[in-house]
Amino acid sequence: MWEWEILENECKNCTKCELHKSRLNVVIDRGNRNAGLMFIGEAPGATEDRVGKAFVGNAGKMLDLALTGLGIAEDDIYICNILKCRPPNNINPTKEQALMCMGYLMKQIELVKPDVIVLLGGVALKHLIDSSLGITRSRGSWTEFNEIPVMPTYHPAALLRDDSKKMDMWKDIKEAWKRTKNS
Numbered sequence: 128m129w130e131w132e133i134l135e136n137e138c139k140n141c142t143k144c145e146l147h148k149s150r151l152n153v154v155i156d157r158g159n160r161n162a163g164l165m166f167i168g169e170a171p172g173a174t175e176d177r178v179g180k181a182f183v184g185n186a187g188k189m190l191d192l193a194l195t196g197l198g199i200a201e202d203d204i205y206i207c208n209i210l211k212c213r214p215p216n217n218i219n220p221t222k223e224q225a226l227m228c229m230g231y232l233m234k235q236i237e238l239v240k241p242d243v244i245v246l247l248g249g250v251a252l253k254h255l256i257d258s259s260l261g262i263t264r265s266r267g268s269w270t271e272f273n274e275i276p277v278m279p280t281y282h283p284a285a286l287l288r289d290d291s292k293k294m295d296m297w298k299d300i301k302e303a304w305k306r307t308k309n310s
């Protein structure tokens with residue numbers, strides 16, 4: 128437990144990149160810190176910045192809808208982002224920002240010890256696995272990170288713009304869920 132407290136404290140006091148100047152809240156996570164299924168997105172949006180929790184805006188609602196549809200409970204998942212502070216105007220995280228924030232994500236992965244990681248969107252894929260990869264080609268295919276199976280899929284915000292991606296995202300999450308101990 129104290130390790131989470133140390134991590135939270137470090138994030139809340141972090142001034143490593145310029146995003147600390149404009150944040151309202153540091154957004155660390157949402158969900159069960161012992162879950163088998165871990166989701167990683169790119170960065171907090173406006174609602175997350177205001178509330179201080181990950182994936183509580185419209186994209187989060189899309190994700191929750193998928194989870195409910197697949198019979199996956201809130202307690203079965205853990206969600207966080209590459210960045211802990213909101214980039215103004217929701218611009219994509221820069222390589223430098225992602226690098227500076229990466230240590231916190233590494234600690235989260237180490238503490239949660241997930242069975243499976245689902246990467247939500249191309250930004251998470253590029254920063255965690257390979258900067259040359261794109262989400263359209265990579266989604267639905269297993270890769271790995273530090274020996275943890277990784278399933279890339281669309282960011283739920285993409286579903287808000289293009290409903291046809293919904294079935295693919297649901298399918299990818301279902302595949303990932305099947306590889307967790309709780310499924």
Ligand code: SF4
Binds near residue numbers: 224227
């Ligand atoms: S985004 Fe990450 S590295 Fe930048 S200030 Fe926030 S916690 Fe620190």
